[in-house]
Amino acid sequence: MTHYSALALLRGALGGNRHWGPAWRSPEPKPRYDAVIVGGGGHGLATAYYLAKNHGITNVAVLEKGWIGGGNTGRNTTIVRSDYYYPESAALFDRSVTLYEGLSRDINFNIMFSQRGMLTVAHNRGEVDFQRRLVNGMALNGVDMAMVSAAEARRLCPILNADTDVRHPILGGMFQRRAGTVRHDAVVWGYARAADRLGVDIIQNCAVTGIDRDPASGAVTGVQTTRGAIATARLGVAVAGHSTILADMAGFRLPLRSYALQAFVSEPLKPVLDIVVSSAALGVYVSQSDKGGLVLGGNADPYASYAQRGNVPVMEAVAAGLVALIPSFSRVKLLRQWAGIVDYAHDSSPILGPSPVPGLTLSCGWGGGGFKAIPAGGETMAHTIATGTPHPLTQPFGLGRFRDLLLVDEAAAAGIEH
Secondary structure (H helix, E strand, O other), X not given: OOOOOHHHHHHHHHOOOOOOOOOOOOOOOOOEXXXXXXXXXHHHHHHHHHHHHHHXXXXXXXXOOOOOOOOHHHOOOOEEOOOOOOHHHHXXXXXXXXXXXXXXXXXXXXXXXXXXXXXXXXXXXXXXXXXXXXXXXXXXXXXXXXXXXXXXXXXXOOOOOOOOOOOOOOOEEEEEOOOEEOOHHHHHHHHHHHHHHOOOEEEOOOOEEEEEEOOOOOOEEEEEEOOEEEEOOOEEEOOHHHHHHHHHHHOOOOOOEEEEEEEEEEEEOOOOOOOEEEEOOOOEEEEEOOOOEEEEEOXXXXXXXXXXXXXXXXXXXXXXHHHHHOHHHXXXXXXXXXXXXXXEOOOOOOEEEEOOOOOEEEEEOOHHHOHHHHHHHHHHXXXXXXXXXXXXXXXXXXXXXXXXXXXXXXXHHHOOOO
């Protein structure tokens, strides 16, 4: 496989670009694998890559019912951050930011990580006080976060609404400099190419229709798919909003509900927004892509759904929040809209680690925070599958926390969309 570099690009240009081969293979599934990962999004591919790289387990298959990256990984707003309140969450998400920072070099693929920083504005005294407590808590967790005044917020983003005689005036905010955006397709393609290079089989258009278990022990013995039966004793499930469906196949229930989380892209504009801006009170966050389009998001739909389509009320709410935050965007036209299916647990934190079924490992419940956690989620899930024990970073996020009432309630603590 070609090593990507400036020299390779030059050689390709001089040779008419005829030497480039497929970035990864499209093999037929084998009858048996040492490990099978269900879900060909970022988490599934990252898990397969770290299984091969960190643990030497290369006889691995990633099964995707459609095309890789066609689920939530390709349906998000590409924001990466680690501004979480609880130490457990901060450690996990900050590890992910650290891995993202070196990922292009690690997998030999430019993921286009732009650490432009993220500003979360505050609109009233209560919100300023709340953010100050959050920043102090994050500082104790080792997360780089700083309070900024209203004047500093406008220096970071000069196009913010400067009017003080409005319902939601901007009184300040908190800023994470290491936060930013990543090209979502590049993350998927890069992990797929790197995993394939280490021997992992990436099998697309292969839906799982059943999970086989040993009658005596109850342990996983394989999966039934639309491309035949595949035997394995180690099964990882990373399918976001469809996690409960796979759990039903295995014979247990998960405390999750699935919702549509919508996002929007505007027509291309000249470069005008060089950071990510968010407002919890207005229910909107926005960044500008390299192509010039504004990438917008808001809150998840208030009702459970598996529909990957949007609706007008949410679009209106996000658009109204954007105009209140940055009035100069009032005449911008939206170009397209989409939705991902996100799964939320009761405490808005992920469910990671072993399941009630021996041999089946879970990575689910990420809510709206799954994309930013892809590297750490894959690294820790690979550790659990390879060793049979939870990774230290994921021990607080096991299913047992609901039994023991050891919840990591980030929704209540941070007051943010997960």
